[in-house]
Amino acid sequence: MIGSARIAKRFQDLKADGRAGLVTFITAGDPNIEISSVILNQLPEAGADIIELGMPFSDPMADGPVIQASSQRALDNGASMIKTLNMVRNFRKNDSDTPIILMGYFNPIYIYGVAKFVTDATEAGVDGFIIVDLPPEEAEMREPVEQAGLSFIYLTSPTTDDQRLTVVVEHASGFVYYVSVTGITGTKSAATQDIKNALERLRRHTDLPIAVGFGIKTPEQAAAIGQHAEAVVVGSAFVSKVAENLGPDGRPQDGCAEAVLNLVRDIAGGLSAKN
């Protein structure tokens, strides 16, 4: 079972468990490939239900300072598209249940070659893509992804009006990612009531599961939003843990991976039961 099917199965299982899933974002190769792989491989055990793996890009326009810095650290330490796929390939040796979504910007994929990238990513064990700068209007990647049986996951935001939601969800697969604030990653947080209202509107347009992200940093926030969404996305908070555990020379200190995984455990704990 791969791709969209693996994602669907995970959401079915979460529903059966009666809880919201935790989607964890880390940047591939941050702070280096070795530590990043250790974190990735242990994420499911720490409580990640779905993994978003960021593909580092030199100009991450929708990201706040925390994820910008993580991209730069990864690139400075030799991250590349091929190494990102290798991390996934390695992960899949021991885990065939946890969906992996690659998240990032289009240019590195365009340069790799869209068709070749989708083929190589499928073979490596990737299940879906979130490409921040490919709105439905720029559809060149969606078709090969769908043909491969993988999901092309679209973002919606508070600015996405009803008319536009129709356009966005028409081609959505896997789940819908609701960006809960108008802004970049890791900055503002939305009020739970606003999110609840937004999700009600979104559900009038789609039956797909909804994951809510941007600005969710604590177990309490995650738990509150998990009451209303099928999944909660946390990213900058984990990436901050990486940054906090670097030495003055920028090298990772002992316990860097564990610090990230401990926060994953804390946040997953808050989602473990739906009221």
Added chain:
Amino acid sequence: MSKLNTYKDGPGGDGHFGLFGGRYVAETLMPLILEVERAYDDAKDDQAFQAELRGYLENYVGRPSPLYFAERLTVKLGGAKIYFKREDLNHTGAHKVNNCLGQILLARKMGKNRVIAETGAGMHGVATATVCALFDIPCTIYMGTTDIDRQAPNVSRMEMLGAKIIPVTSGTGTLKDAMNDALRDWVANVESTYYLIGTVAGPHPYPAMVRDFQSIIGEETRAQIMEQEGRLPDSLIACVGGGSNALGLFYPFLDDEVRIIAVEASGKGIETGKHAASLNAGAPGVLHGNRTFLLQNDDGQIIDAHSISAGLDYPGIGPEHAWLHDIGRAEYVSITDQEAVEAFQTCTRLEGILPALESAHAIAHTIKIAGDLLDDHIMVLNMSGRGDKDMDSVVAYLESSKS
């Protein structure tokens, strides 16, 4: 090259010029970009809007800008007859204000009460701060720290005009990084804020809209050269960073038998890797909302550009230029820092005109080729801006090349 019936009908409805252009932006921005497109489509046919814009261009900017026969340069080079389109004489000292006036009127029409912009050399920042002062709209300008250092006079001008300058430290602290942070601001303040992009780049409709607002340069040139020479020019030449002054001059002539030459900045030389020549040394890619030629490595990471001219120091180029290059309608050549500084001095001494370092790139290429052209060849060069802002850079460059 295969000849098209017209080169002027782009972009298509989806914002593409052939392979290039488009709307590669985060979903949060899409509704607003569609709104800008609708508002601009309305404004194009709105007589009152166009009349108001014309009024400001005439009485505030001082248009039409002169078309000046550069006689001493012409005699010195001994070939083509060279005219300067004097955008440097516009209020604020460059072509940038043409576009800023158009967009500020649009922002008002859309009911936006805050303006943001990116700037490299500071000329677009100054022009934006100027129109924001004029219309009493708060404005925030993103500018890389490298550029703040080398364009200090423009920073003071913007602050005096009431703009808030946000120094951008990411990357190399130049135009690309300023544009990233302006886009991040826009995503966060999408309801209230209008993003006043300074060049023919970014997501659709910006490349087409900025081109249209700058096309007054070429339209005037057409009328002025007919009056002075009784015929169209044989060639046009302009510098390109993003490419708005060049496209403004070129666009009204795209369907005429006119040779079109655009000059990129090759910095310390293309072979050194320290340059800003995206068409001569880049490859197609996607950045800042559009597909165009970019300086990048083989993993799709953007490489920092280099040019002595802050206004050309950008790793991309407007998508319509990428298309004109692709179909062979325009020639894209390049000029080094050294050649630009020499041209800056030549022009100053011969004509008593201090050109912007950006415009000096176009002058340098003119110096290279004019002598080989017949003396009945008429060439129009876009003097896109004045060079007062560059005095420190030029002096520092000359000092360092002495040692």
